[in-house]
Amino acid sequence: MRNPPVNSLSLEFLTELLISLEKLENDKTFHGIIITSDCPGIFSAGLDLTEMCGRDPEHYAEYWKAVQEMWLRFYLSNLVVIAAINGVSPAGGCLLSLTCDYRVLANNPKYAIGLNETLLGIVAPFWFKDTLVNTIGHRSAERALQLGLLFPPAEALRVGVVDQVVPEDQVQSTARLVMAQWLDIPDHARQLTKTLMRKPTADRLLTERDADIQNFVRFICKDSIQKSLHAYLEKLKQKKG
Numbered sequence: 580m581r582n583p584p585v586n587s588l589s590l591e592f593l594t595e596l597l598i599s600l601e602k603l604e605n606d607k608t609f610h611g612i613i614i615t616s617d618c619p620g621i622f623s624a625g626l627d628l629t630e631m632c633g634r635d636p637e638h639y640a641e642y643w644k645a646v647q648e649m650w651l652r653f654y655l656s657n658l659v660v661i662a663a664i665n666g667v668s669p670a671g672g673c674l675l676s677l678t679c680d681y682r683v684l685a686n687n688p689k690y691a692i693g694l695n696e697t698l699l700g701i702v703a704p705f706w707f708k709d710t711l712v713n714t715i716g717h718r719s720a721e722r723a724l725q726l727g728l729l730f731p732p733a734e735a736l737r738v739g740v741v742d743q744v745v746p747e748d749q750v751q752s753t754a755r756l757v758m759a760q761w762l763d764i765p766d767h768a769r770q771l772t773k774t775l776m777r778k779p780t781a782d783r784l785l786t787e788r789d790a791d792i793q794n795f796v797r798f799i800c801k802d803s804i805q806k807s808l809h810a811y812l813e814k815l816k817q818k819k820g
């Protein structure tokens with residue numbers, strides 16, 4: 580991913596990601612992809628806050644549809660998808676990595692990962708929650724979501740948000756090694772098993788997609804939510820001094 584400075588998932592970047600995924604899926608010589616970041620120290624800062632602030636309801640609806648599409652397409656991809664997480668990964672960045680089949684995280688205490696939405700005064704939608712529950716179990720997910728926990732590497736591994744923590748210079752090589760193991764499995768059997776495991780979760784969003792968009796638009800248009808997102812963005816900007 581190369582969308583400096585922080586790989587935020589803007590509408591344009593999400594569209595590019597989806598086009599890239601589609602191209603790779605349509606090229607039958609590809610069987611797996613590794614998602615990693617070209618922005619030093621940052622895997623992805625998550626959803627682009629500027630897409631959710633000070634825009635009109637039509638824009639929010641278009642943006643949310645693209646976020647849903649990203650989740651659906653990556654979560655259900657027939658390819659083996661591995662996240663080589665080489666930086667901090669809050670909220671939407673964590674969600675993207677949770678859609679993958681396996682997560683390798685660099686062992687750097689700055690590289691926290693988690694669904695921290697509550698810290699911004701917003702609520703992770705049910706499909707974010709379901710993805711986390713499927714990964715780490717109900718109790719851990721409930722605690723992580725309510726507290727908006729961002730896990731440093733050792734904690735992320737203990738709770739199961741990531742599958743492996745390795746020295747920073749070994750993230751890519753480990754991801755390639757893991758990919759080789761996954762590609763050794765007969766593809767059709769692996770793909771059908773992935774679908775079996777994930778389809779019920781995806782189906783819930785597919786049947787409630789429009790309602791979920793409307794719910795997001797209603798929520799994000801609230802004055803109180805706009806105020807807290809603006810304040811959060813300002814805080815990020817002022818951090819620099």
Ligand SMILES: CC/C=C\CC/C=C/CC(=O)SCCNC(=O)CCNC(=O)[C@H](O)C(C)(C)COP(=O)(O)OP(=O)(O)OC[C@H]1O[C@@H](n2cnc3c(N)ncnc32)[C@H](O)[C@@H]1OP(=O)(O)O
Binds near residue numbers: 628669671795
């Ligand atoms: C019903 C459902 C309703 C709602 C659900 C909505 C779900 C939302 C999920 C999300 O993903 S919300 C986004 C959550 N993301 C975050 O909380 C991360 C915020 N960013 C950071 O903590 C830090 O930027 C960083 C740790 C990722 C990187 O730190 P650093 O290297 O020090 O960079 P800066 O903080 O100086 O940031 C540089 C630049 O980038 C802007 N920026 C950062 N994050 C975002 C973002 N998510 N969206 C848009 N822009 C972002 C930041 O403001 C700086 O901008 P400048 O103009 O000052 O350069």
